[in-house]
Amino acid sequence: MSFNVSGxxxxxADQTMGFGYIYGNGEDHGAQYAMGKPEGALLDGxxxxxxxxxxxxxxxxxxxxxxSYAIQIRNNTGSDTSFALTGGGFA
Numbered sequence: 001m002s003f004n005v006s007g008x009x010x011x012x013a014d015q016t017m018g019f020g021y022i023y024g025n026g027e028d029h030g031a032q033y034a035m036g037k038p039e040g041a042l043l044d045g046x047x048x049x050x051x052x053x054x055x056x057x058x059x060x061x062x063x064x065x066x067x068s069y070a071i072q073i074r075n076n077t078g079s080d081t082s083f084a085l086t087g088g089g090f091a
Contacts, residue, residue: 001029002088006039010082011051011075018072020059021085026066032056034087036073050076051083 011017023029034056038049057070075081 003086004037005085008036008083008085010080011036011073012080013075013078016072016074018055018070020068020070022066022068026061026064026068028067029089031058031090032069032087033090034069034071034085036071036083037086039082039084047079048077049081049083051081052076 009017009019021034035053036051038051040049052074053071054074055070055072059068059070060066061068073083
């Protein structure tokens with residue numbers, strides 16, 4: 001199953017940000033691959049975007065059995081860049 005969530009967030013110029021995401025109440029969707037896809041640098045789409053996604057993680061909450069996911073995104077431009085969260089699961 002793939003996903004493409006427009007307007008997920010914004011990465012500040014020349015910075016790295018990390019964030020997590022879950023499915024429903026922590027459902028296990030196996031190994032997931034996710035990237036930040038540039039939607040518009042300068043927040044208005046007036047310049048190019050260049051994002052690098054890395055360090056995928058899977059977390060298990062033993063008490064509840066909930067699974068959550070996380071990645072890091074690096075903005076390699078001099079402009080704040082809005083992005084979509086895109087990706088999918090491995091078969």
